[in-house]
Amino acid sequence: MALTRNDVEQIANLARLELTGTQTAMYQQQLSDILNYADMLDQLDLEGVEPTTQAVTMRNVLRADVVETTLTMDEVLANAPQKANNQFVIQAVLDE
Amino acid sequence: MSKYEAVIGLEVHAELMTDSKMFCGAPVVDSVEAEPNVAVRPLCLGMPGTLPVANKQAIEYALKVALALNCDINKFNRFDRKNYFYPDLPKGYQISQLDHPIGVNGYVDVTLESGEVKHIRVRRVHMEEDTGKLTHMADGTSLVDYNRAGVPLLEIVSEPDIHSAEVAHAYATHLRQILRYLEVNSGDLEKGVLRVEPNISIRPTGTDELNTRTEVKNLNSFRILYMASEYEIKRQTALIESGGSVVQETRGWNEERKSTFSQRIKEDAHDYRYFPDPDLPAIELDQSFIDAVRAGLPELPASKIERYQTEMGLGAADAKQLAAEKRTAIWFDAAVTAGGDPKAVANMLINNLSAMMNESGQAIDDIAVTPDSLVGLLVQVEKGVINKNIAKEVLAEMFANGGSAASIIAAKGLAQVSDDGPIRDVISTILANNPNELAAYKAGKTKLRGFFVGQVMREMKGKANPAVVNQLLDEALKS
Numbered sequence: 001m002a003l004t005r006n007d008v009e010q011i012a013n014l015a016r017l018e019l020t021g022t023q024t025a026m027y028q029q030q031l032s033d034i035l036n037y038a039d040m041l042d043q044l045d046l047e048g049v050e051p052t053t054q055a056v057t058m059r060n061v062l063r064a065d066v067v068e069t070t071l072t073m074d075e076v077l078a079n080a081p082q083k084a085n086n087q088f089v090i091q092a093v094l095d096e
Numbered sequence: 097m098s099k100y101e102a103v104i105g106l107e108v109h110a111e112l113m114t115d116s117k118m119f120c121g122a123p124v125v126d127s128v129e130a131e132p133n134v135a136v137r138p139l140c141l142g143m144p145g146t147l148p149v150a151n152k153q154a155i156e157y158a159l160k161v162a163l164a165l166n167c168d169i170n171k172f173n174r175f176d177r178k179n180y181f182y183p184d185l186p187k188g189y190q191i192s193q194l195d196h197p198i199g200v201n202g203y204v205d206v207t208l209e210s211g212e213v214k215h216i217r218v219r220r221v222h223m224e225e226d227t228g229k230l231t232h233m234a235d236g237t238s239l240v241d242y243n244r245a246g247v248p249l250l251e252i253v254s255e256p257d258i259h260s261a262e263v264a265h266a267y268a269t270h271l272r273q274i275l276r277y278l279e280v281n282s283g284d285l286e287k288g289v290l291r292v293e294p295n296i297s298i299r300p301t302g303t304d305e306l307n308t309r310t311e312v313k314n315l316n317s318f319r320i321l322y323m324a325s326e327y328e329i330k331r332q333t334a335l336i337e338s339g340g341s342v343v344q345e346t347r348g349w350n351e352e353r354k355s356t357f358s359q360r361i362k363e364d365a366h367d368y369r370y371f372p373d374p375d376l377p378a379i380e381l382d383q384s385f386i387d388a389v390r391a392g393l394p395e396l397p398a399s400k401i402e403r404y405q406t407e408m409g410l411g412a413a414d415a416k417q418l419a420a421e422k423r424t425a426i427w428f429d430a431a432v433t434a435g436g437d438p439k440a441v442a443n444m445l446i447n448n449l450s451a452m453m454n455e456s457g458q459a460i461d462d463i464a465v466t467p468d469s470l471v472g473l474l475v476q477v478e479k480g481v482i483n484k485n486i487a488k489e490v491l492a493e494m495f496a497n498g499g500s501a502a503s504i505i506a507a508k509g510l511a512q513v514s515d516d517g518p519i520r521d522v523i524s525t526i527l528a529n530n531p532n533e534l535a536a537y538k539a540g541k542t543k544l545r546g547f548f549v550g551q552v553m554r555e556m557k558g559k560a561n562p563a564v565v566n567q568l569l570d571e572a573l574k575s
Binding site for chain 2: 010014016053054056058059060061062063064065066067068069070071076077079082084085086087088089090091
């Protein structure tokens with residue numbers, strides 16, 4: 001499966017990546033190669049095999065509704081580029 | 097009939113009242129009262145290496161709601177990632193259920209003020225997590241609080257079966273009552289634990305077209321839901337009648353102007369790239385678990401309203417009022433079970449106790465009057481020990497200081513006087529003391545009879561048996 005230049009631009013946009021023209025062409029090639037490689041799986045005969053979305057067969061891994069210790073305020077905000085009033089400060093998001 | 101009709105579907109988001117969050121042990125706190133970022137664990141911040149584990153209680157609550165809304169239950173449940181970049185969830189996706197929601201194909205029957213019943217289908221009920229809260233500042237920055245990020249959230253989506261603002265309001269109110277009866281959500285719209293978003297379009301009446309719709313967000317009361325729906329219906333109708341067309345968009349509500357406004361979000365920009373969350377193994381619900389949760393469901397308001405009318409003979413308005421809040425309904429049921437006449441209990445509750453509770457700001461569970469003690473009071477009235485006016489006085493005393501009706505009546509000497517002797521004496525005195533009124537009465541001003549009754553009752557501090565007073569007074573006036 002080959003990706004178009006538009007596909008790559010769309011993916012980059014959704015990932016908030018800014019690509020140069022050269023990079024777009026490079027990723028178009030690389031991503032297409034990866035998908036082509038995965039296309040090999042189409043050669044398998046999967047007649048009668050249930051679709052799987054997870055490799056694990058575990059079921060019902062649940063936790064009881066119990067409160068555990070929270071982070072301290074310093075820990076919560078340790079990676080905040082900017083903070084104020086015990087909150088993260090971000091630049092306003094334009095499309096909200 | 098108007099030329100156009102509305103087509104409305106409602107999306108309702110309800111936070112579930114668990115102690116801890118959906119996928120980690122961070123506590124669920126009141127997002128209005130709590131200081132920001134005090135209920136945060138590494139998972140809430142999307143820290144690398146953290147793994148979500150689903151909260152069993154939240155799943156049980158979600159199942160309760162799906163069952164109460166008459167849904168088909170999907171035994172196989174899977175969580176999916178809804179990918180988007182927005183600072184309200186730092187990990188870059190919201191965990192939700194796309195293809196395998198816990199409940200599908202449900203319905204509720206909503207009774208309108210007129211008594212008409214509307215059948216509203218529920219398309220799906222699915223589990224997800226709430227997002228953090230952004231506060232937009234004047235300088236163009238925003239503050240982010242992650243207390244709410246990861247709180248268990250239920251999304252309840254109706255089919256577009258609603259055709260007026262009135263029905264949208266009634267459906268939302270009905271849903272809120274059910275959530276409160278199930279004790280999974282407080283129903284507090286102002287705190288944002290329950291959020292209602294209508295999708296609205298219009299079409300020529302009688303057709304089954306589905307036209308371009310708008311979605312209205314951030315409505316923090318059912319009154320605003322009603323007004324915003326009315327406004328959208330009128331706005332879209334005017335637009336179409338003047339040859340324009342409706343633009344698919346999200347709109348907000350301007351409370352000052354009482355109008356909706358475009359929030360200018362590009363709808364086609366959303367591409368959530370849902371995929372199954374590899375971190376969360378699927379959940380399979382056992383039939384025995386589903387059966388047990390179903391068996392544990394409380395009687396819901398619609399059933400109570402029906403029962404109060406058909407079995408107890410109450411009027412529709414009284415039945416609705418008693419069933420509106422679960423605790424009131426349970427209190428009422430307990431009083432009836434204790435032997436109280438349903439109409440007498442309903443009357444005391446609606447006409448007397450509610451006013452006292454409003455004044456004192458108490459909830460029904462906190463008042464000194466119990467279902468049993470109210471029945472004790474009604475028995476005193478029934479036996480003729482006290483009359484209805486004195487009963488109100490006794491009730492006020494029971495409300496203020498507790499105690500049984502019998503002991504209050506004894507302590508305060510409130511028992512009704514039915515013996516002829518004392519009443520006859522008082523009547524003689526009253527007639528003797530008011531010769532002018534008596535003369536006027538005898539001259540034909542018969543309205544003065546009420547004056548004499550009032551004087552006698554006042555003299556006897558309200559304790560005289562009204563029937564005996566009436567009878568003896570008539571005899572005295574004739575002589």
